[in-house]
Amino acid sequence: MNLVLETDGWSQVQASWRFYNNEEVTIPSLNDPIIAEVVEESNKRVGNYTLVAYDWSHLDYKKAYKETGTCD
DSSP: OOHHHHSOHHHHHHHHHHHHHOTTOOHHHHHHHHHHHHHHHHHTSOSSOOOOOOOOOOOOOHHHHHHHSSOO
16 A cells, blocks of 8 residues: 555645654654664674664655556
């Protein structure tokens, strides 16, 4: 199920507004669980280095969906 296709634009705007306007939603509150998980998993590994792919890039599959009909 594609939520973008199943919901209207106004409900998406409202949900986004509630999320961004929530004082409890901060960069640290989003980042800290990710960093904690990386540290925990890194401590289980043997070795001196850990390579972590850490990227907050925006992904937009609209063009792919228009061309293929799927987001795969």
